Amino acid sequence: MSDRNTVHARIASADGSKRASRTMGKALHRVFSSSWIIYVVLIMLAAIYIMPFIIQIATSFKTDADAAANPVSLIPAVWTTAAYQRLFLNSDFPLWFKNSVIVTVFVTTGRVFFDSMAGYALSRLHFRGRDTIFALLVAVMSVPMVVLLIPKFLIIKSLGIYDSYFGMILPLLIDASGVFIMRNFFESIPQSVEEQAKIDRAGTFRIFWSIVLPMARPALITITILSFQGSWNELSHFIVATQSPSLTTLTKGVASLASGQLSAGTQYPIKLAAAAIMTVPVAVLFFIFQKRIMNTNEGSVKE
Incomplete structure (x- = not known):
């Protein structure tokens, strides 16, 4: 009888360990899933915050006509430092x-x-x-x-x-x-x-x-x-x-x-x-x- 009880106890302990492992795995999955969501949201917010500055830098190297035609493009049609030259030499x-x-x-x-x-x-x-x-x-x-x-x-x-x-x-x-x-x-x-x-x-x-x-x-x-x-x-x-x-x-x-x-x-x-x-x-x-x-x-x- 005592041996049978011992076997049942071991089986119950093993089942409990499996359930605990599954619970821990689900918890870790939720944590990592939520972390990825947070990282994605933070990256998107950072991009939204930085994008105007990037557009500002790119536009400063455009010609007036290019800036008026494509104000939010990140790559100038013609790279030029004319704006900086005018700032320091003619203003x-x-x-x-x-x-x-x-x-x-x-x-x-x-x-x-x-x-x-x-x-x-x-x-x-x-x-x-x-x-x-x-x-x-x-x-x-x-x-x-x-x-x-x-x-x-x-x-x-x-x-x-x-x-x-x-x-x-x-x-x-x-x-x-x-x-x-x-x-x-x-x-x-x-x-x-x-x-x-x-x-x-x-x-x-x-x-x-x-x-x-x-x-x-x-x-x-x-x-x-x-x-x-x-x-x-x-x-x-x-x-x-x-x-x-x-x-x-x-x-x-x-x-x-x-x-x-x-x-x-x-x-x-x-x-x-x-x-x-x-x-x-x-x-x-x-x-x-x-x-x-x-x-x-x-x-x-x-x-």
Whole structure:
């Protein structure tokens, strides 16, 4: 009797193992099937997102007639760099590019410095009204920037810096989102690191500059890229800060090209060539530092 029970138990165990294997196989099949569906959907979305940029690059190498006749074709009938030659030789594009570089370099440098200092002050220094200032900072982040254009214009005019590099740069030297990011990153750094420096009689600025700031490298890189992209692509501020043609930036110049103020309505190659060149610096900066942006825990210290 005991042998018969043992045989039945083994048969039941084998059947259970087979059912478990079949169940596991079905589950794995569903997982892999759903993964393939997800990959296909992601590839399609990526293609939809990238396709306009590819069409833009292809059209910039077409003739005006070819672009008008075949606006979405990916292969030009005749490859030509005439649009780029016109941009650099027969337009103010080099001047626009120079102005954008000057403004972007100063704004990016200023934001990295001042945002980090303000973020450190809100994170580590104890003073009256600190929480109120931070609350106002968060409130400013929720206000659409277009609402502030008229007050910004009035302030720039009253300070006498309208139509100048100062008027284009100074109002952009600090932004609420950068301060918010730096403040939150500094909050994640243990204070024991700074307490040891205080024992060695290091001052507040020395602690910030020599000890805490190097540890905030991931946040600094993030701020650098966001500031570069924001100032490089800024348009509304430059509209209210200047009207001199000699201070036109790439965004204003390309907008004028797109609207047909500086070119005929069907001159697609020169317009898209200008737009393509404008996207290159931001794309290069992003691809260089994208791994460091993703690794947001780099440099953190655990107690």
